[in-house]
Amino acid sequence: xxxxxxxxxxxxxxxxxxxxxxxxxxxxxxxxxxxxxxxxxxxxxxxxxxxxxxxxxxxxxxxxxxxxxxxxxxxxxxxxxxxxxxxxxxxxxxxxxxxxxxxxxxxxxxxxxxxxxxxxxxxxxxxxxxxxxxxxxxxxxxxxxxxxxxxxxxxxxxxxxxxxxxxxxxxxxxxxxxxxxxxxxxxxxxxxxxxxxxxxxxxxxxxxxxxxxxxxxxxxxxxxxxxxxxxxxxxxxxxxxxxxxxxxxxxxxxxxxxxxxxxxxxxxxxxxxxxxxxxxxxxxxxxxxxxxxxxxxxxxxxxxxxxxxxxxxxxxxxxxxxxxxxxxxxxxxxxxxxxxxxxxxxxxxxxxxxxxxxxxxxxxxxxxxxxxxxxxxxxxxxxxxxxxxxxxxxxxxxxxxxxxxxxxxxxxxxxxxxxxxxxxxxxxxxxxxxxxxxxxx
Amino acid sequence: xxxxxxxxxxxxxxxxxxxxxxxxxxxxxxxxxxxxxxxxxxxxxxxxxxxxxxxxxxxxxxxxxxxxxxxxxxxxxxxxxxxxxxxxxxxxxxxxxxxxxxxxxxxxxxxxxxxxxxxxxxxxxxxxxxxxxxxxxxxxxxxxxxxxxxxxxxxxxxxxxxxxxxxxxxxxxxxxxxxxxxxxxxxxxxxxxxxxxxxxxxxxxxxxxxxxxxxxxxxxxxxxxxxxxxxxxxxxxxxxxxxxxxxxxxxxxxxxxxxxxxxxxxxxxxxxxxxxxxxxxxxxxxxxxx
Numbered sequence: 001x002x003x004x005x006x007x008x009x010x011x012x013x014x015x016x017x018x019x020x021x022x023x024x025x026x027x028x029x030x031x032x033x034x035x036x037x038x039x040x041x042x043x044x045x046x047x048x049x050x051x052x053x054x055x056x057x058x059x060x061x062x063x064x065x066x067x068x069x070x071x072x073x074x075x076x077x078x079x080x081x082x083x084x085x086x087x088x089x090x091x092x093x094x095x096x097x098x099x100x101x102x103x104x105x106x107x108x109x110x111x112x113x114x115x116x117x118x119x120x121x122x123x124x125x126x127x128x129x130x131x132x133x134x135x136x137x138x139x140x141x142x143x144x145x146x147x148x149x150x151x152x153x154x155x156x157x158x159x160x161x162x163x164x165x166x167x168x169x170x171x172x173x174x175x176x177x178x179x180x181x182x183x184x185x186x187x188x189x190x191x192x193x194x195x196x197x198x199x200x201x202x203x204x205x206x207x208x209x210x211x212x213x214x215x216x217x218x219x220x221x222x223x224x225x226x227x228x229x230x231x232x233x234x235x236x237x238x239x240x241x242x243x244x245x246x247x248x249x250x251x252x253x254x255x256x257x258x259x260x261x262x263x264x265x266x267x268x269x270x271x272x273x274x275x276x277x278x279x280x281x282x283x284x285x286x287x288x289x290x291x292x293x294x295x296x297x298x299x300x301x302x303x304x305x306x307x308x309x310x311x312x313x314x315x316x317x318x319x320x321x322x323x324x325x326x327x328x329x330x331x332x333x334x335x336x337x338x339x340x341x342x343x344x345x346x347x348x349x350x351x352x353x354x355x356x357x358x359x360x361x362x363x364x365x366x367x368x369x370x371x372x373x374x375x376x377x378x379x380x381x382x383x384x385x386x387x388x389x390x391x392x393x394x395x396x397x398x399x400x401x402x403x404x405x406x407x408x409x410x411x412x413x414x415x416x417x418x419x420x421x422x423x424x425x426x427x428x429x430x431x432x433x434x435x436x437x438x439x440x441x
Numbered sequence: 442x443x444x445x446x447x448x449x450x451x452x453x454x455x456x457x458x459x460x461x462x463x464x465x466x467x468x469x470x471x472x473x474x475x476x477x478x479x480x481x482x483x484x485x486x487x488x489x490x491x492x493x494x495x496x497x498x499x500x501x502x503x504x505x506x507x508x509x510x511x512x513x514x515x516x517x518x519x520x521x522x523x524x525x526x527x528x529x530x531x532x533x534x535x536x537x538x539x540x541x542x543x544x545x546x547x548x549x550x551x552x553x554x555x556x557x558x559x560x561x562x563x564x565x566x567x568x569x570x571x572x573x574x575x576x577x578x579x580x581x582x583x584x585x586x587x588x589x590x591x592x593x594x595x596x597x598x599x600x601x602x603x604x605x606x607x608x609x610x611x612x613x614x615x616x617x618x619x620x621x622x623x624x625x626x627x628x629x630x631x632x633x634x635x636x637x638x639x640x641x642x643x644x645x646x647x648x649x650x651x652x653x654x655x656x657x658x659x660x661x662x663x664x665x666x667x668x669x670x671x672x673x674x675x676x677x678x679x680x681x682x683x684x685x686x687x688x689x690x691x692x693x694x695x696x697x698x699x700x701x702x703x704x705x706x707x708x709x710x711x712x713x714x715x716x717x718x719x720x721x722x723x724x725x726x727x728x729x730x731x
Contacts, residue, residue, distance in 0.1 A: 082698065083698055086484060086485055086698060089485050090484060090485045108483070108485070108701050111486060112485070194571060200593075201592075201593070201678065201679060201681055201682070203679075254570075254571055255570040255571050255590060255593070256569065256570030256571065256590035256591070256592065256593030256594070257593060258590070258592075258593035258594070258595075258681065258682040259568075259570075259590060259591065259592030259593030259594075259598065259678065259681075259682065260569070260592075260593065265565065265569075269566070269569060269572055270571075270572075273572070275571070275572060407699050407700055407701075408700055411695070411699065411700075415681070415683050415684055418595075418681050418682040418683040419595070419682075419683040421682070422594065422595045422682055422683060424683075
């Protein structure tokens with residue numbers, strides 16, 4: 001009897017485990033059921049934007065406008081987002097809508113995305129007149145498909161500054177060229193402050209800086225090199241590398257910047273902690289110029305009620321012109337397996353040209369992609385209006401796109417920049433970039 | 442005989458679920474990785490082509506791959522031996538049962554129970570060259586020459602990562618040695634004391650040789666552990682500055698998730714597996730010889 005019982009238990013356990021495994025598989029395949037029990041269309045949406053602060057209000061308002069649609073939003077930090085998405089897409093369990101960046105990521109995900117141009121033509125009349133043409137062009141793949149709808153535009157590189165600390169250090173104006181930046185660094189150092197807090201361990205900010213600054217030395221050269229029309233070893237790129245090295249040698253950036261990330265390290269431990277006068281970032285970070293911005297509440301600069309502003313990054317070439325780059329900071333794609341395209345398009349319209357877009361723009365999350373939307377938020381910072389105007393002009397006058405389309409070349413540039421900052425020869429490092437470019441073709 | 446066969450069948454029935462799970466979770470993945478390493482799969486699409494050994498040829502010609510192998514070796518030597526030595530010394534001291542040894546045991550072991558993300562976040566703050574406690578302490582005791590860019594200097598960064606790894610895993614070596622020490626017979630120490638052996642002579646001529654088995658286990662685990670290294674490097678330096686802390690697993694990750702080159706990533710994965718097997722085999726043979 002005992003033996004029979006043991007056998008029974010063994011068989012039952014084996015069977016349970018096997019059924020458990022198959023059960024899991026069945027469950028994941030059933031996940032795509034879109035209609036909720038109350039008859040609403042349910043759309044899953046994964047992205048890093050909107051932030052948690054923004055998403056509740058934005059989604060609530062959309063669901064109020066569209067009571068028959070329910071949005072199930074999952075936010076993941078941008079660094080982890082793409083791993084999560086890649087695994088989900090590979091296993092066929094991706095969301096209906098997902099956030100995306102332009103460049104290499106967009107090219108890769110284009111095969112998983114619905115042609116946004118066709119979907120918009122069908123469900124959103126007149127969209128082409130409403131959305132920024134340049135942003136649409138940046139969201140179009142090499143094969144000519146509009147991969148996703150652009151949502152926000154961001155410009156690189158900008159300098160967030162602490163006016164209160166500038167006054168304390170005797171820095172009379174925000175530097176606009178390298179000589180003024182060097183002078184500011186000397187004055188900041190004399191008072192025990194870091195001049196510019198930079199997260200030079202991040203590949204994204206380094207390559208953004210390289211693309212932007214190389215345009216100062218020779219406008220458009222970086223895009224020609226990307227197409228193979230010129231060499232990465234050309235003088236303008238060597239000059240860019242040398243300018244980068246000077247940032248470290250002249251003490252513009254903090255010591256050990258190569259080991260510090262922009263977010264959260266450089267922002268929190270230096271700029272928000274009142275240890276640096278400036279912070280190298282992009283146009284999306286205009287929020288702290290408002291005294292009521294939640295991001296600075298409880299930080300040293302918030303507690304001391306410091307006056308914060310933002311300006312384009314100083315020109316580091318001999319030219320006085322500060323030449324920025326701009327790019328789509330976020331686009332939203334529709335999964336090609338999405339069954340409710342009409343509902344998905346309503347949400348996309350809301351985010352790119354409706355209440356959602358206005359909310360984002362008022363939040364200073366980025367510049368609008370909608371031609372009809374302008375900043376309508378409250379101006380509550382001493383320098384906020386000036387910062388918004390200056391940065392928006394900088395973004396509007398941008399020399400070109402912020403991102404390259406080859407991830408291996410972007411990585412190679414980042415590695416070369418770090419090696420140059422640590423003392424390597426710029427020419428040799430750029431030769432390596434060229435070799436990687438050649439082998440990736 | 443019949444009875445034996447019947448009991449074998451029941452035994453097989455018991456291990457059957459585990460075999461299925463092992464195959465599904467471990468062996469299938471290994472076989473699939475080997476297969477993927479011969480393809481140009483991007484890690485996402487349903488389509489791929491068989492490309493023969495080209496991923497391996499590219500990998501062997503890739504200086505970044507060899508740099509990462511070299512970093513793995515430095516990491517292995519720097520971590521395993523130093524960690525084992527510190528663990529051994531701590532275990533010997535803890536065995537003396539001085540007052541408070543229980544507390545110290547818990548303190549040394551605590552980092553193992555902490556998530557790597559927490560440890561790396563703390564060390565990033567401690568190792569900040571300007572605001573970090575480590576440099577501030579060194580400057581305050583006039584050891585300015587040792588204050589450096591712990592994570593931002595390519596010449597130092599790998600050693601900083603090793604330091605953090607030793608901090609995290611030192612307690613494991615200590616506890617393993619401590620367990621080994623508990624099993625050593627007291628009469629050997631008695632005889633050594635009668636023969637006039639001092640503390641250091643006893644430790645290095647009696648205790649350490651008698652714990653050879655424990656050391657072997659720690660070295661083998663260290664080989665596997667150092668080849669598996671990923672999280673601590675990814676979270677502390679991301680493989681930089683430059684390529685100074687790129688190890689095989691961070692490079693594999695970069696290939697798979699940044700470059701969408703799952704075939705290339707799989708070839709690195711297979712090479713890690715081969716290295717782990719070969720190094721463990723060598724260590725086992727050396728241990729047997731001794």
